[in-house]
Amino acid sequence: MRELFLLSDDMIFLNHGSFGACPKPVFKAYQDWQLKLERQPVEFIDQSRDFIINMKRVRIKLAEELGARPDDLVGVTNATEGLNIVAQSLKLEPGDEILTSDHEYGALEKTWELVSNRTGAKVIEVEIPLPLVSEPAFSKVIIDAMTERTKVLFLSHGTSPTALVFPIKRVVDEARARGIITVIDGAHVPSLIDLNLNDLDADFYAGNCHKWMMAPKGSAFLWARRDVQTMLEPLVISHGWIPQSGGPEQKGPFGNSRFIDCFEVRGTRDPAAWLSIPAALEFMKQHNWGEFAKHSDLLARKTAETISRLTGIPLFGSPNYCAPQMVAIPLPECDVEDLKRQLYETFSIEVPVFRWKGHCILRISIQAYNTKEDVTRLIEALTKILKL
Numbered sequence: 391m392r393e394l395f396l397l398s399d400d401m402i403f404l405n406h407g408s409f410g411a412c413p414k415p416v417f418k419a420y421q422d423w424q425l426k427l428e429r430q431p432v433e434f435i436d437q438s439r440d441f442i443i444n445m446k447r448v449r450i451k452l453a454e455e456l457g458a459r460p461d462d463l464v465g466v467t468n469a470t471e472g473l474n475i476v477a478q479s480l481k482l483e484p485g486d487e488i489l490t491s492d493h494e495y496g497a498l499e500k501t502w503e504l505v506s507n508r509t510g511a512k513v514i515e516v517e518i519p520l521p522l523v524s525e526p527a528f529s530k531v532i533i534d535a536m537t538e539r540t541k542v543l544f545l546s547h548g549t550s551p552t553a554l555v556f557p558i559k560r561v562v563d564e565a566r567a568r569g570i571i572t573v574i575d576g577a578h579v580p581s582l583i584d585l586n587l588n589d590l591d592a593d594f595y596a597g598n599c600h601k602w603m604m605a606p607k608g609s610a611f612l613w614a615r616r617d618v619q620t621m622l623e624p625l626v627i628s629h630g631w632i633p634q635s636g637g638p639e640q641k642g643p644f645g646n647s648r649f650i651d652c653f654e655v656r657g658t659r660d661p662a663a664w665l666s667i668p669a670a671l672e673f674m675k676q677h678n679w680g681e682f683a684k685h686s687d688l689l690a691r692k693t694a695e696t697i698s699r700l701t702g703i704p705l706f707g708s709p710n711y712c713a714p715q716m717v718a719i720p721l722p723e724c725d726v727e728d729l730k731r732q733l734y735e736t737f738s739i740e741v742p743v744f745r746w747k748g749h750c751i752l753r754i755s756i757q758a759y760n761t762k763e764d765v766t767r768l769i770e771a772l773t774k775i776l777k778l
């Protein structure tokens with residue numbers, strides 16, 4: 391499998407989770423789109439020609455994969471952008487509360503901090519009890535923190551520092567019943583965790599296709615439930631924008647809904663990454679990726695259990711709540727920067743090591759291109775460096 395990826399072969403790559411890795415045939419499709427663009431830029435980019443049709447084709451394919459309607463999702467560059475669109479569109483005021491967890495991704499914590507500074511709304515961060523072993527334990531702390539001031543619930547579906555899958559369905563439903571807007575950060579989720587956006591029925595959801603779906607960087611989506619699409623304004627105003635005047639059925643200037651046109655047409659840009667999403671889906675189908683994912687998941691879990699046994703430190707969640715293929719492993723107290731450097735420079739292992747809430751954490755990701763030898767090398771290196 392490693393042969394099918396562009397990853398340099400002078401390292402062991404255990405960090406698919408950060409930015410993904412694009413298989414060669416998918417990258418080729420990406421470059422083919424870019425060549426097509428440069429051969430006839432007007433035909434390709436002009437909204438009256440191919441652009442609208444090409445973009446829509448991908449929405450249809452991706453929506454099928456995600457259990458969504460093609461008109462409820464738009465392409466964005468990354469999950470951060472998608473979530474910024476939502477956070478910066480919401481009408482909040484002093485006294486309002488944005489409820490969130492203590493496992494959120496740093497860039498999004500900053501986003502809500504800015505929103506809070508601008509609007510006077512307060513961010514309320516709930517501590518999720520660890521280890522995460524049951525859905526009720528998770529839902530209870532979130533639901534208990536909901537008040538009449540709570541206007542927004544912002545949660546990761548798959549968490550970054552702890553690589554947990556938050557069981558979000560019940561809190562999303564509860565928020566809906568109370569009129570609280572749910573904004574879900576699904577950066578890791580597409581092609582990692584089963585996702586049906588219609589069934590989840592949150593208000594807003596953003597996900598990356600460049601991580602576990604293995605599309606090129608720059609391919610992500612923002613999904614918005616039909617009846618809340620009118621709440622959103624793009625961060626960049628371009629030809630696709632028109633003033634809001636009516637419901638979600640309001641047409642935009644290019645024949646789609648206003649929601650789609652506003653976000654799809656946002657200045658001259660290269661949409662090749664987005665257009666390569668069908669190639670990534672096809673690649674996974676052709677290679678029966680589900681089987682590779684199962685093997686990778688098993689290897690990830692075994693590796694995490696082995697390291698946990700060596701350190702005597704338990705993992706952050708029971709197997710049901712640990713993300714597939716990606717495990718955050720708490721380590722004994724150490725200099726995380728030095729450990730990361732030694733793993734890379736001495737043992738040629740690319741793997742994230744960081745500090746989160748007083749824990750030293752190693753987060754391994756296992757993808758089809760990883761082998762048992764890769765994790766054996768990791769365990770040997772950790773044993774040596776940390777004297778386990």
Ligand SMILES: Cc1ncc(COP(=O)(O)O)c(C=O)c1O
Nearest residue numbers: 468469470495546549550575577
């Ligand atoms: C939970 C979570 N949210 C958001 C992001 C941001 O993703 P991006 O940089 O692609 O926008 C990440 C990145 O790893 C993440 O783990």
